[in-house]
């Protein structure tokens with residue numbers, strides 16, 4: 001037997017209680033791992049996106065559309081080299097798989113996004129095919145789509161003139177990203193704005209959700225975005241212009257401040273955990289006060305006793321924490337697979353680091369008071385049950 | 387005989403309970419030679435446990451001197467005292483006080499975790515101690531799988547395993563039936579006679595006197611007689 005063996009043996013004095021406590025630690029860290037990686041997916045934004053593009057949306061919200069008549073005015077701004085636009089299509093594959101799908105002008109989009117790599121012939125086909133559709137490599141692989149196929153896609157927003165929400169498009173191109181980061185985002189689908197303008201039932205024409213401005217090398221993004229917003233101030237179409245990165249973040253924030261939500265959930269989870277494990281530790285020390293006194297009698301120092309109790313707390317939280325984090329990475333991998341890589345949930349180093357810090361802090365939080373109590377025990381009082 | 391095993395000189399013990407002060411021992415003096423087997427008797431509350439705890443270095447006197455095995459222990463700090471106990475004294479309690487999560491073997495090994503002995507040496511010493519108390523065949527049993535008498539034997543093995551010269555036992559037979567109590571007292575007698583351990587037991591059992599070399603009576607914190 002060793003001191004470690006003794007600590008572990010003590011953990012299993014009340015098997016059921018220890019297992020239940022362990023399960024709650026595991027659950028908490030599983031949640032922690034998943035939520036934290038969701039959070040880091042969203043909050044990291046896209047660092048690799050340069051500041052060479054600006055996004056212009058309606059000031060109220062990007063769900064409010066802006067008229068395409070703004071294009072020439074935007075193009076006239078010094079420093080702006082190209083203008084593209086995108087409108088949310090609300091595409092749905094089969095019954096309920098939402099697609100990240102936009103209507104746009106092929107040539108303009110191509111000019112603004114050199115990061116997408118696709119044979120020129122396919123770009124041309126996209127431009128020339130009214131019902132054309134291009135998709136990213138990931139999406140194509142996920143559903144086994146091939147160029148030349150007709151892809152039925154419905155829209156949860158836009159019916160066609162005949163009232164049907166079921167649309168069909170000709171897949172004319174599949175694009176890749178210029179590097180690994182961009183390749184990860186090839187889960188997008190694009191169709192022609194012109195075709196959409198013509199075919200949608202509401203007769204919505206010439207409007208879009210946002211413009212994308214490509215800036216000249218060395219242009220002052222800050223100044224240009226102020227210029228744009230000033231230009232449309234007090235018009236019916238006031239704008240809000242920001243960098244692509246900020247736009248990506250605020251896009252996500254429309255769903256809610258994920259970071260804040262995650263923090264609150266984790267706070268609640270860990271607070272509960274603190275109570276559960278703290279109670280287990282306090283109880284386990286309380287019920288073996290005579291035993292702790294005997295250890296002191298045998299010659300274990302106050303410091304050793306303190307160490308024993310703290311080690312128990314640490315072992316409990318460490319075991320549960322590691323299992324929880326491992327489960328989270330397994331679950332993350334599953335989610336990633338199930339969504340065909342559309343939803344990346346990997347526990348990166350920062351999540352693990354944070355997890356280990358949480359394990360250490362949690363151990364201290366639940367172990368310190370019981371350990372101090374054990375350390376302070378007076379042998380004669382404890383032996384006599386006083 | 388060389389110097390005494392235990393010297394208690396003019397020891398006073400006062401417990402403070404809030405504002406209340408209880409003086410339990412009043413200038414008590416006592417000498418226990420090496421190799422003695424003393425039965426300490428007396429009514430409840432007379433201070434027997436208090437005296438035993440002082441001799442065993444579990445508590446410190448309010449005044450007076452205590453020397454055990456040539457070492458003044460009343461002046462040691464609590465860390466030094468813990469270390470001193472680990473090497474010089476073995477304890478046996480009325481309710482055995484074994485660790486329920488450990489086997490007999492594990493319980494006996496516990497004090498050896500405080501020594502520098504190797505794992506193999508520890509196991510050897512544990513086997514010897516269990517042999518001495520006649521429980522080799524129960525080494526792998528947990529306390530709840532043992533009878534009271536067997537538990538007390540394990541406790542005695544635990545007290546012996548680091549080979550202290552002094553054993554202090556607080557009502558070691560208080561929770562046992564007559565026959566088992568006699569066996570335990572017999573075992574202590576063997577430890578005294580054959581292994582040369584100095585033993586002090588607190589007991590209510592008049593028969594314990596038959597096993598001890600002498601009996602001391604404590605009443606209201608004072609020794610009544612000191613049989614030769």
Ligand SMILES: Nc1ncnc2c1ncn2[C@@H]1O[C@H](COP(=O)(O)OP(=O)(O)O)[C@@H](O)[C@H]1O
Pocket residue numbers: 380381386401402403408410428429430431432433434435436437
């Ligand atoms: N830690 C303590 N605090 C306060 N009073 C104590 C303490 N220990 C013992 N006493 C009191 O001292 C007296 C003697 O106790 P004790 O030595 O346990 O007697 P015995 O073992 O002879 O029954 C009792 O009145 C007891 O209440």
Ligand SMILES: [Mg+2]
Pocket residue numbers: 434435436588
């Ligand atoms: Mg007593």
